[in-house]
Amino acid sequence: MKFPFSIFILILFISGIQPQILNAQPKIVKFSTIDSLLHHRSDSLLVINFWATWCKPCVSELPYFEELKKNYSSEKVKLILVSLDFKREFESRVKPFIEKNNIASEVLLLDEPDYNSWIDKVDATWSGAIPATVVIAGSKKMFFEKEFISYAELENIIKPLIQK
Amino acid sequence: MKTILLSIAVLCCSLLLISATPDAYAPGSKATDFKLKNVDGKMVSLADYKDAQGFIVTFTCNHCPFSKAYEDRIIGLHNKYAAKGYPVVAINSNDKTIAPEDSYEGMIERAKEKKFPFVYLYDESQEIAKTYGATRTPHMYILKKEGKDLVVKYVGAIDDNSDDPSMVTKKYLENAMDEILAGKEVSTSSTKAIGCTIKWKGTK
Numbered sequence: 001m002k003f004p005f006s007i008f009i010l011i012l013f014i015s016g017i018q019p020q021i022l023n024a025q026p027k028i029v030k031f032s033t034i035d036s037l038l039h040h041r042s043d044s045l046l047v048i049n050f051w052a053t054w055c056k057p058c059v060s061e062l063p064y065f066e067e068l069k070k071n072y073s074s075e076k077v078k079l080i081l082v083s084l085d086f087k088r089e090f091e092s093r094v095k096p097f098i099e100k101n102n103i104a105s106e107v108l109l110l111d112e113p114d115y116n117s118w119i120d121k122v123d124a125t126w127s128g129a130i131p132a133t134v135v136i137a138g139s140k141k142m143f144f145e146k147e148f149i150s151y152a153e154l155e156n157i158i159k160p161l162i163q164k
Numbered sequence: 165m166k167t168i169l170l171s172i173a174v175l176c177c178s179l180l181l182i183s184a185t186p187d188a189y190a191p192g193s194k195a196t197d198f199k200l201k202n203v204d205g206k207m208v209s210l211a212d213y214k215d216a217q218g219f220i221v222t223f224t225c226n227h228c229p230f231s232k233a234y235e236d237r238i239i240g241l242h243n244k245y246a247a248k249g250y251p252v253v254a255i256n257s258n259d260k261t262i263a264p265e266d267s268y269e270g271m272i273e274r275a276k277e278k279k280f281p282f283v284y285l286y287d288e289s290q291e292i293a294k295t296y297g298a299t300r301t302p303h304m305y306i307l308k309k310e311g312k313d314l315v316v317k318y319v320g321a322i323d324d325n326s327d328d329p330s331m332v333t334k335k336y337l338e339n340a341m342d343e344i345l346a347g348k349e350v351s352t353s354s355t356k357a358i359g360c361t362i363k364w365k366g367t368k
Contacts, residue, residue: 055360057361086327087327113328114325115321115326115356115357115358116320116324116334116336116356119356119357119358120356127299127356128299128300128357128358128359129300129359129362130358131361147361147367
């Protein structure tokens, strides 16, 4: 009797832990983490999207980033969603939002309130309005201070950059 | 010959593109006056303020969490600097079809709720936000009267902590204001901040 019960527990354990394996847990980070991502140079493509749960245009373009992650999961595409929500709303707002919307991409909440100290380091042309997106492919960096209005618009930028 | 003509054509096109992009105001730019409707129904121009030495212009709105977080501090700026010749002039340029809360009626309501001691103007055509080069809310400009001109002395953020006023360590705008009042050059005349985008007509 003991044996099936332990299998039962094991199944419970695996089914419970699975989503955590699939989805990287959201984390609170300082700018140094983002800065090292921005200096990331490898043969994989990095897409960093700056957003917030309260930002309507950000939320409406999120599905396109999720779709990108889904469609290019086998290829070398790394997607990171940098939340600019307030740190105190991480548990009460950001985490529930991620769960409710089944966000599969990695979410990092950037806790660095002196915006002026780091905006230029992301891109000198960025005014600070969100959404904003950085694409890094090898030595090439592209910056977009805009909302993507369709999945195709986003994919058309990413597709040619992926090394086959 | 064809290649030369083509390159000239390309050059002309690119020059046209460059000149068609309006330049955002930077410190030293001469700012334009305007005539916009206040929440009390009256039309307001900067020229109406005969005694002012300048203005703290803020592009803001009703719905944006950053604008809301800064409302009390903007009221504080007006209370501190209006008597010294620099009243706050708040402008909402958002398209109400994208952000319904930012309609003229919404502005009247918000101004009443928060008892704004300053004018809150509706830039319905979005011309003023475009001319100033405002991109987000709140986006601040300090203008100083110099002869007949309104010269931009500061562009950017209010301070270095939108969420928690008690954690502010750098009062960017107040520092600039105090330097102006002391007759000094503004040491940090341009800063950046995260904010909500101005909701432009036809973008959605």
